[in-house]
Every structure is written in C-alpha cells, then in structure tokens.
Amino acid sequence: MQKKIKQVSVLVNPAKVGSQELVSGLKRLFYERGVKASWLRDRKSSYESTRRLSPVCNRGDDMIMVIGGDGTMLQAARRNQGKKVPILGINAGSLGFLTSISSENAVNGVSRVLEGDYCIDRRAALQFRQLRKRKVIKSHWALNESSITRGELSQMVKIDLHVGNALATSYACDGIILATPTGSTAYSMAAGGPLLSTHADVFVLTPICAHSLTNRPLVVSDDEKVKFSIPENSPPLQLHADGIPCGVLRGGDVIEFKRAPQRVHLVHLPEMSFYSILRQKLHWSGTT
Secondary structure: OOOOOEEEEEEEEEOOHHHHHHHHHHHHHHHHHEEEEEEEEEOOOOOOHHHHHOOOOOOOOOOEEEEEHHHHHHHHEEEEEEEEOOOOEEOHHHOOOOOOEEEEHHHHHHHHHHHHOOOEEOOEEHHHHEOOOEEEEEEEEOOOEEEEEEOOOOOOOEEEEEEEEEEEEEEEEEEEEEEOOOHHHHHHHHHHOOOOOOOOEEEEEEEEEEOOOOOOOOOEEEEOOOEEEOOOOOOOOEEEEEOEEEEEOOOOOOOEEEOOOEEEEEOOOOOOOHHHHHHHHHHOOOOO
16 A cells, blocks of 8 residues: 555646546545645647646645546656656546556546555656757657657658667668657557566667668667767758657757656556556457
C-alpha cells in the first residue's frame, strides 16, 4: 500500500469525448472522500510555449491526475519535469499506453488509488541539446522519444551516429528516432523498433525507412552518451521532442543525448503491469 491521497491537481483534455462526464464523476468522488482538487485544462500549443507554462501541480499535491490520452500525459510530464509528484492517467483517448485507468473504470479505479492501492513506475526520460559551431543553442527534454525527420525538402536524411566516443554508423534514411523504454511503444514501434520493458536501463535507436538493409534498430545502455552529427551539406532537418517540432537542424549541427537526471513517476493499479498493458492495448492473444 502506498500513501493515501488527500490533495490532487487534475489536467483535463476537454476535447476528448466523455471527459466532462469523467470530471463530474470524480468531483463527486473527491467531495465524498474529502479530497482537495485543482482543475486545469489541457493547453494545445507548441513545444516551446507548453514548456513555458506553469507546472501542473500545486504545493502540497500528493498526485497529478490526467483525463485524456497519451498527448495530455506527455504534456503533464513535460510541465512537471524534475518533480517527483506521481502522475496517474485516466484514458479518454484511444490506445493510451501511458494511462492506467479506463474511462469505464474511472471512479472505482481512482477510489482505489485514493486509498493507497497503487504502484509507481519510475520512468527514464531523455535530455538533449542542440549544438551549432560547438555552442549550445537549445536544450530539450522528452519522455517518449526524440526524432529527426526530413524538412520541407523531400530527400534522404544523412546522419552520423556516435555512441560513447566511437562512431557507430552513418545512416541514410528518411529519419531516425531515439526512444526511451516508455517511448518504445510509440513512434519507434511504428517504425519497426523493438518493444522494451519499462524496467530496462536502455534506449533504442530506430531508423525510419533506412536505405540499407544493414541499418537495423540498435539498443544501447542509457548510461552511454549518444550523439547525432548532421553533415555540413545537409538541407534543413526537423528535430522533435515527443512528436512535437522543437527545432530546425542545419548542416554541421550536433545533437547530444543523455538520460535525464530525474525520472518521471507514473502511477498504475497493481494488476496493470507493462505486459498486461501490451496484451490489452496490442490485442496479444498468444494464438493468432
């Protein structure tokens, strides 16, 4: 049993179907249990403007609750990076890999959480910086992944990959993804990358439509520094953090990645393990 919950902040995506019914049900539950709650609306905006928003949590909060999908969960994590307040997701989206409680089970599931019947996963995040002429021009953070994709010109991307102090390979592809275990079920999986246990201390590099059969996804320790170098003659490329554009890369730019110093604390019900979520969300039956 974990700590009982007496004060929360709730981030709501009002665009999701059924979100207002969930809000009404939780308001009644919080009133009955004497839980103090602050309510916030999801802010649809760019990566940079979202990062400048105030944190979701208030002083004294025991937990952040999110009503929405994975995008709203990622916004909550980004706005509270570096804080240890755990985040619980109530799925009002589609797949919802980051959420723990379904909309149908919201009141019962949250009721259990308020009594301390929950677990906390400590998820690794990415911290990365963009260098131009050896000077840092931007720093970024992501829970799922960072990706580099083609810009306005529809042509092949060329990227040199360094792991530690060694040149690992040179990619010719449509783009490349560096994902955390949490993000291995997102863009990286769609591009053919492996699923990683959220307890694994690794990152995965997944090329997008690699122009060589030898360029396969690569799993590296999250203790190793990863560096992408953009050739001098490269056209502008787009840098993303958790699927949101966060910078334009020019020829000669370097992007350096490492594990963020603090982890994101995600809440789930005891029976909702990583593998049970995979079975549920990916419809793994074991027979077909």
